[in-house]
Amino acid sequence: MCKIIIFIVFIFASINSYSQELKDITWIENNLGNKIQVEGETIKTFSILQRMKEYKIPGVSIAIVKDGQIVYVKGFGIANSNSKTEVTVNTLFQAASISKPLAALAALKLVEQGKIELDRDVNTYLKTWKIPENKYTSEEKVTLRRLLSHSAGITVHGFPGYNQKENFPTTIDVLNGKGKSPSVIVDTIPGSTWRYSGGGYTILQQIVKEISGMELNEYMEKVIFPEIGLNESTFQQPLKGVKLSLASCAYNEKGKLYEGNWHNYPETAAAGLWTTPSDLAKYCIHIQNIQSGKIKGILSKELVFQMLTRQKNNSGLGLGLGRNGDSLLFGHDGKNAGFTNLLLAFANKGDAIVIMTNGDNGSLIIEEILRAASTFYGWNIRNYIKLKSIFLEEKDLTKFTGKYSYEISGKTYFFKSKIRKGKIVFSFRGKNEQIQLTPLGITEFIDSEEGTTIDFKLNDKGEVVGLDWDKQWKVTKIN
Secondary structure: OHHHHHHHHHHHHHHHHHHHHHHHHHHHHOOEOOOEEEEOOOOOOEOHHHHHHHHOOOEEEEEEEEOOEEEEEEEEEEEEOOOOEEOOOOOEEEOHHHHHHHHHHHHHHHHHOOOOOOOOEHHHOOOOOOOOOOOOOOOOOOEHHHHHOOOOOEOOOOOOOEOOOOOOOOHHHHHOOOOOOOOOOEOOOOOOOOOOOHHHHHHHHHHHHHHHOOOHHHHHHHHHHHHHOOOOOEOOOOOOHHHHHHEOOOEOOOOOEOOOOOOEOOOHHHHOOEEOHHHHHHHHHHHHHHHHOOOOOOOOHHHHHHHOOOOEOOEOOOOEEEOOHHHOEEEEEEEEOOEEEEEEEEOOOOOEEEEEEOEOOHHHHHHHHHHHHHHHHOOOOOOOEEEEOOOOOHHHHHHHOEEEEEEEOOEEEEEEEEEEOOEEEEEEOOOOOEEEEEEOOOOEEEEOOOOEEEEEEEOOOOOEEEEEEOOOEEEEEOO
16 A cells, blocks of 8 residues: 555656646747847847747747656647648648658668668669769769768759649659759769768668668658657658648748648658657657667667767768767758758757747747757757947947948849937838847947847048948948
8 A cells, every 4th residue: 555655646746747847848938039138138038929920930849858758749830721720749740851860760770680781882782773883983882871971972952842733753763863853973972072962862762662672651660660659750752641631731931831732752761751749759769768778779779879970071870960978969950841840869868859840931930949948958059149238329320320232143222221219220121121230349230139240341531331241241331
């Protein structure tokens, strides 16, 4: 009886602890804001819903992992504006390039099984299609390690996708340039440099088919997903059945629905995964647990160690890497038409965050959510930039007022600079946009909302003749 009471007390303590943490985590939802904080100015904070409205992002879904457990999962906004379907924790988003680290597991599982090797010429395994040999492949060969780490000298950065009315090319058609993208070829010596390549992952997709006898989607659903517990995810392109009813639509930078609801991607390894933040969080936990030796998982600890080792640039095997040692980070971002996402995890401790959005402007809110979460947990991933401003009287600001011009692609644009409530404000013709500047020095200002720096240029008489915008754009004062 005593053991039962202790067990019940433990259960209630766990529930109360989780509820308290969940309550605390909601701080993140309401503390989004600009990365620039100016001393003496009121720090503005926003809720996720406020930022979604401002940035024209219909839907957001988040999962947070702390100490090896998923502690927060929540959806915000609309998944389908036609049906008024809301985003839930089960809503499927296109993972875009976050497809790559999951697809990499398929190839690495075949390595673990001894069916392919990391450092052997992949043309050894390709039968129905082969990488065209040329002067570059005569010096070095395309290997699986190089494909996974974007160092194989392969062309084609990414893919535009296909609307619902367009015919799907086969994987071999894509590789031969018979889809919407050029032929996938080697145009530099394999192993000599790093260059991001979705084309390389399409070759990987064909390798998995050749060796396993299954399309990538079938192999993932039969071999990979069950072992990790990814119950919602699929590489099915196009979607069918129950998964179709769970999918979010895609929205452009104006918040408008893409024709046909979304694009399809036959280049499944590079961009074709549909998933949820919860499933991607489970993937992070699985890799973390193998790395720490807690489990014998989908891959051996030795192979995961290679995954999390820099091969070229900051690429591991299927993953991007950041920092070092105990602070080592692994992850990937993802951008398809109408979907913008981020997966970021610590390799040597059980913390991670996954943010998925159904808008082309998603990166704006992702950065703010990540910064808020980083602040809340002390992750030191994204920090606020704190600056000191100086006080300038209106008479000192007058010389900065007037009309300015700048050129983009041969076309001239204009804006006016004026004083409003003791601040320099830029107003753009034909736009509602206005930029308010905070002085950091006599001629140095910053837009604290966007982080844009403005450095006014003076002539020998102390008159303003122009300005440098963000240290790269030259602007001329015309009166």
